[in-house]
Amino acid sequence: MTTGFETAPVSRRDWLLSDRPTSRMQARLGRAYMIWLRFSANRLALAGLGLILALILVAIFADVLAPFDPVQGDLRNARLLPPGTGSYLLGTDDQGRDILSRLIHGSRLTLAVVGLVAVIAAPLGLLVGTVAGYAGGWVDAVLMRITDIFLAFPKLVLALAFVAALGPGIENAILAIAITSWPPYARMARAETLGVRHSDYIAAVRLMGASPFRIVLRHVMPMCLSSLIVRVTLDMAGIILTAAGLGFLGLGAQPPSPEWGAMIASGRRFILDQWWVATMPGIAILLVSLGFNLLGDGLRDALDPREAGR
Structure with missing residues (x-):
């Protein structure tokens, strides 16, 4: 016997897309699911994600x-062999080393560079930008003038100067x-902070007795993370090119x-004659840079709050 008041079971999709979440976890999962739906609708973004995931898997299983062996080669019998010769799919270099093996192991260095630069530069730029935007006054003026000094020099030229002072090496x-990459993040974080520091939300937190440090750390920085993630992803291609430029000049x-x-x-x-020696790593840099650019464009569209209602 039924009472007529039973409700149909709610699907997982409906639960995630509910406009009246019953818990904070449901609201966060629903927002993440909506971001994924917008991101997955962009095929180019999925292609970029696929390229980056492939790079990560190649780096993990490089061995x-x-x-x-990426370092030891057969100088006597395998020097400058063209692609497709025997087991050398992409040919060999002037030391008889397999180019494919060197590209596979080189993916680890590429991921190490972009990962460590992002870990160092992004938090530094976020901290400088949010502190400058929230504090204002002479703190803002000093921090932004330092930022302007770094922005006045081309990134590669400034990186060359620092490497020349520190010495060559990865x-x-x-x-x-990393030292030359943080200023754009600081500028972006400052602009985001200036837009929210006088909002009612921040004013309410200030009236509750929160310190400026807590306000910046717990309430201002999280509001800048979406833009920061997009900017970092889009900058990955430039970081790879800068690292490749330093390596090309013998300073990496x-x-x-x-x-x-x-x-x-x-x-x-x-x-001119053995074109594959320089062309194959160039193609690898092109594909990885393209993957990060496509991924960044997709994240920008997915994380843009103006896209939520479209």
Whole structure:
């Protein structure tokens, strides 16, 4: 016997898309699900995500996927072999090393560079920007003038100066790129902070007795994270190109490390006859940079609150 008051079971999708969430967790999961729906509707963004996931998997399983040693080569029998010769799918370089194996192991260096630069530069820029925007006055003026000094120099030129002072090496290259990458994040965070510091939400938190440090850390910074994530993702391609430029000039990863920029530098002597030595790492840089750009564009559209109602 039924009473007539039973309700149909709510599907997981309806529960996530409910406009009246019953808990904070449901609201967060629903927002994340809506972001994923907008992101997955962009096929180019999915292609970029696929490229980046492929890069991560290749880097994780490099020891399994690489058919040859990336450092040791057969200088006597395998020097400058064209692609498709025997087991060398992408050919060999002037030291008889398999280019495919070097590209696979070089993906680890690429991920290390972009990951460490993002971990260092993004939080630093976020901290500087939010503090400057919320404090205002002379604090804002001093921090923004320092930011302007860094922005006045081209990123690669400034990175070259820092690496020249610190010395060549992948660790110093990462530090130099991170030092030159934080100013745009600071500018963006400051603009976001100026838009919310006088809002009723921040005023209510201030009236409850929260300190300026807590307001910036717990309430202002989280509101800048969406824009920061998008900006960092879009900047990954520039970070990769800067690292490759330092490697090309001999200031990044040192031989025999399989860094893609250094591989292009070693192959420029054979660019006319043995074109594959420099072309293959160039294609790898192109694909990874394209993947990050497509992913960043998709995240920008998915995280844009103006897209939520469309």
